[in-house]
Amino acid sequence: MDYIKVYQIGPDVALYGARCFDLDEILDCGQCFRWEKENKEIGYPANGGEYAYSGIAFGRLLRISQNGGTVIFHNTTLADFEKIWMDYFDLRRDYSAIKELLSKEETLEKAVGYAGGIRVLRQEPWEALCTFILSQNNNIPRIKGLVSRLCQFFGDETEGGRAFPSAGRIASLSEEDLAPVRAGFRAKYILDAARNVSSGRVDLNLLYEAPVEYARESLQKIHGVGPKVAECTLLYGCARVECFPVDVWIRRVLSEFYPDGFPEEFAPVAGIAQQYLFHYIRNAGRKDAPQGKSRSAVERESARREPVAAG
DNA sequence: TGCCAGGGAGTGT
């Protein structure tokens, strides 16, 4: 377990002795797009840099803050924590053991040491599918804008914000209705996704347990969903941690550090390894750079090579 | 085959 104890403290739930848990690394690493960091540290500086995020998932607003190994889930109950946030933050999984396994290999050992507080969120499959369709050919700040407008215009009101709109709601819209989202050519993709999901032609509930090849094919029946978006949906929406999305950054990592392929023994948790590597390669070269080539050198080199097939 | 779509953010000059 990556924590020691959970308590109800007044209106909040507190997680004590949390390990492998860093809100910045979890919520701001490109796996989710609806969490906002409060622009100031809370409490006193002597507290050691406590900070907070707010977001909506499963139709619930959550404010969450962290100070070292203490994580506070504000205004929630133990029942809701067990039912929603425990799984959302993947707290039933033992990341300590996974990190120990991955650290057998040199590059991953560095990556794990660099951002050891990452966890793969278990988001709702529909939200993951929809947001990763919107993510294509896009950068994170803009994706956040698109998702925010989508929720603003079409999400149901909850206390403190708007929920992610259901597939049924999106399916009822036209491309013109979606124009204010400014999703560009992606608008028709999320319409097709919404229609397939709400009609049951693509059954997201099957994706958790189905053979992974079937799950991939099923998602790719949607117009606008290719291998990358399918892989992201399965990893971030269904906790299929064997799934391994390959974007340009991961392609660079693979060509630079794993030219002969990603180690087979890590395949069952390749998606988690991918998260550590993604964070590492994107931030390496700024501070704390890994020895060896700069990012731009890696980019120039990988640009000349064939992409490496994903696991 | 290789470019384009629609747009904004990041980077380099």
Place this chain on the structure above:
DNA sequence: ACACTCCATGGC
């Protein structure tokens, strides 16, 4: 200040 690049997918 300005130009240039990036991006996942499908259509042409």
